[in-house]
Amino acid sequence: MIGATDRSTPGTMRRLAGWLDRHARVRLAMLLAAPMGWLVLAYLGSLVLLFVNAFWSRDAFTGLVERQFTPDNFIEIFTNPLYRNVTLRTFGMAVAVTLTCAVIAFPIAYYMARVASPRTRGLLAVAVVMPLWASYLVKAYTWRLILSNDGVLNWLLEPLGLRGPGLGESVVGLWLVFTYLWLPYMILPLYAGLERIPHSLLEASADLGGRGWTTFRRVILPLVVPALVAGSIFTFSLTLGDYIAPSLITTTQFIGNLIFLNFGVPDLPFAAALSLVPLAIVVLYLLVARRLGAFEAL
Amino acid sequence: MRSRVIQPAKLANCLPLVPLIDETRTRSRLAVTTAAQPATTHPTTDAGAGVPAVRLEGLVKHFGNDAAGRRVAGATGAPVSDVIVAVAGIDLDIRDGEFFSMLGPSGSGKTTTLRMIAGFELPTAGRILLHGEDVTNRPPFDRDVNTVFQDYALFPHMTVGDNVAYGLVVRKVPKAERQARVADALRMVRLEGYERRRPGQLSGGQRQRVALARALVNRPRVLLLDEPLGALDLKLREEMQIELKSIQQAVRITFIYVTHDQQEALTMSDRLAVFNRGRIEQVGTPADVYERPATRFVAGFVGTSNLLAGETARAIIGSDRTYTVRPEKIRLTDPDAAPGPDEASATGTIREVVYLGPDTRYIVALDAGGELVVTQQNLATSSMEALSAKGRAVRLTWKRQHNLPVGDG
Ligand SMILES: Nc1ncnc2c1ncn2[C@@H]1O[C@H](COP(=O)(O)OP(=O)(O)OP(=O)(O)O)[C@@H](O)[C@H]1O
Ligand SMILES: [Mg+2]
Numbered sequence: 162m163i164g165a166t167d168r169s170t171p172g173t174m175r176r177l178a179g180w181l182d183r184h185a186r187v188r189l190a191m192l193l194a195a196p197m198g199w200l201v202l203a204y205l206g207s208l209v210l211l212f213v214n215a216f217w218s219r220d221a222f223t224g225l226v227e228r229q230f231t232p233d234n235f236i237e238i239f240t241n242p243l244y245r246n247v248t249l250r251t252f253g254m255a256v257a258v259t260l261t262c263a264v265i266a267f268p269i270a271y272y273m274a275r276v277a278s279p280r281t282r283g284l285l286a287v288a289v290v291m292p293l294w295a296s297y298l299v300k301a302y303t304w305r306l307i308l309s310n311d312g313v314l315n316w317l318l319e320p321l322g323l324r325g326p327g328l329g330e331s332v333v334g335l336w337l338v339f340t341y342l343w344l345p346y347m348i349l350p351l352y353a354g355l356e357r358i359p360h361s362l363l364e365a366s367a368d369l370g371g372r373g374w375t376t377f378r379r380v381i382l383p384l385v386v387p388a389l390v391a392g393s394i395f396t397f398s399l400t401l402g403d404y405i406a407p408s409l410i411t412t413t414q415f416i417g418n419l420i421f422l423n424f425g426v427p428d429l430p431f432a433a434a435l436s437l438v439p440l441a442i443v444v445l446y447l448l449v450a451r452r453l454g455a456f457e458a459l
Numbered sequence: 460m461r462s463r464v465i466q467p468a469k470l471a472n473c474l475p476l477v478p479l480i481d482e483t484r485t486r487s488r489l490a491v492t493t494a495a496q497p498a499t500t501h502p503t504t505d506a507g508a509g510v511p512a513v514r515l516e517g518l519v520k521h522f523g524n525d526a527a528g529r530r531v532a533g534a535t536g537a538p539v540s541d542v543i544v545a546v547a548g549i550d551l552d553i554r555d556g557e558f559f560s561m562l563g564p565s566g567s568g569k570t571t572t573l574r575m576i577a578g579f580e581l582p583t584a585g586r587i588l589l590h591g592e593d594v595t596n597r598p599p600f601d602r603d604v605n606t607v608f609q610d611y612a613l614f615p616h617m618t619v620g621d622n623v624a625y626g627l628v629v630r631k632v633p634k635a636e637r638q639a640r641v642a643d644a645l646r647m648v649r650l651e652g653y654e655r656r657r658p659g660q661l662s663g664g665q666r667q668r669v670a671l672a673r674a675l676v677n678r679p680r681v682l683l684l685d686e687p688l689g690a691l692d693l694k695l696r697e698e699m700q701i702e703l704k705s706i707q708q709a710v711r712i713t714f715i716y717v718t719h720d721q722q723e724a725l726t727m728s729d730r731l732a733v734f735n736r737g738r739i740e741q742v743g744t745p746a747d748v749y750e751r752p753a754t755r756f757v758a759g760f761v762g763t764s765n766l767l768a769g770e771t772a773r774a775i776i777g778s779d780r781t782y783t784v785r786p787e788k789i790r791l792t793d794p795d796a797a798p799g800p801d802e803a804s805a806t807g808t809i810r811e812v813v814y815l816g817p818d819t820r821y822i823v824a825l826d827a828g829g830e831l832v833v834t835q836q837n838l839a840t841s842s843m844e845a846l847s848a849k850g851r852a853v854r855l856t857w858k859r860q861h862n863l864p865v866g867d868g
Contacts, residue, residue, distance in 0.1 A: 361612035367599040369626035
């Protein structure tokens, strides 16, 4: 009885649901409206502003922003050797940090994904993620203490007659700090990537005559390239854009410091132009990665 | 190198589809044998005649409380501390060139046995010999054995051609020879022209063939197949059974074939072993195993068990032992029809009728106790007639030679 009335006079909600069911696009639009709005306004909007800003300039006398199109900022960045050097230095640092993270993360991720018992795996996962729970600033400051002249590192190295990189001009300390800071971002995607490789593929390789190293090079490595790229995007771009760690650990300048300095001056248009440099590098990096087929297997 | 005997008569029958991998084999036509003779008669077996391709001696495998055990136990919710006896002591000889099946219910230890032969698992006890050579502790890459995995295990980042070439690349076979052998292997599984595809772009049956080609291209002396047709639908399965069998006859490689499908094992094998709880219940030709089951378990697993035991057996056959009668050997007649002198017979009532298309299965409750299943071809019967037989009193008759004693294992 109830069923019959239900069917003859469907409620408003039911009719709406039926209508939505037939109009997949409307459904999709409703579902995505909020996140898309956020994405467009907060992310793309600010990026566009940044981009537009980069082509404005600052009146040297009044210090006010002149909203007129001029490529001056970019000409300055590309011709002034200071900016070129800093860009190259930052880029080199990002590459070095990424490589180091990959080399250190791989065995850990491999052990977690393929060797460890579920219990050990859980403990390791917590250990890897735990540093992310602590404030970034606290960790950077802690490294200051470790690296400083009378810090833990020198205290440890002293009996060997060695000295740590210190907090002066040397960028080695910064390299250590960045590697420490971003390592989890490399381990986690690598772990997920390795975990996904079916065990039977490794057995198949061995079965066909492949020893450990051959299997690693021909089967495991190609299959984790996407994960490796994902991790390296994190380590690479985080290093490119960071300005706090450099200013805490070394007196040498990186792009982040320069951007920060120009915020303080303030020359916002120039800071915006500078910000586009790491952005452009990351975009290039992604294009190259895609060219190399890193995303094909995803 | 090893040479193998090809049977031209057989090749002619089955090989329009199946060109040879290795031409040297066709040239070395040393002997022409007929029928399905075991390959141990090869005059050229360099290890000496009679040496089995695979010999298992007292093979035992326990899965304990180690990482692997925990992984499985964790998935099944089994208690972790217990030792799982996967293989409980197996002695087995598999002849060179034979199509050998391992048949048994789920969890009976077939896969574990196969994996020990391949080298993926180390036995807890016992030895494995390949062509007389002890390989028990050798890693998989040092054994002249290849595997076709149940999930195919094709490398997703490589093309079909690279997948098939993998074993040759790893073993540093020169490029020209490699290409020729890959092309041959792909032709043999009827996938020529698919070199550049990726495994993801193939159907299940095609992937299965790539897996087969990838193993065969290495010309192993023994090929292990773990339910290779398990993921295919019935029709494709039957096609592939025929194809696998003809490929095996063409290349004369020893095939060890794991399946839990008794029909498949019976149709394809030269010999088969029936596994139960980590042990082998019986080894023999399909006819042996089907018609003369050694144990109750075999009688039940290979076909319908149709057991006559105790009182019933004494009343009908006149002996206390346990007997089995295959359902298709039994005739259904009127209750008062007289059996012939060399026939056994029993009366009963049809309890259930199952119409199967080509034949009908009758489940008959015997007056002497117990039940027998009878299948009759639907020569003249229609489904209506067959189904209306339910509840009717009948007499079952069969030749005495068809009730076979089985062990009580
Ligand atoms: N890695 C492992 N760790 C623990 N127990 C295992 C492991 N592999 C198999 N077993 C157990 O060993 C027994 C035999 O398993 P096996 O895989 O050999 O069976 P099977 O005959 O191949 O069955 P199926 O037909 O279902 O494939 C099962 O009880 C199984 O749970
Ligand atoms: Mg199995």
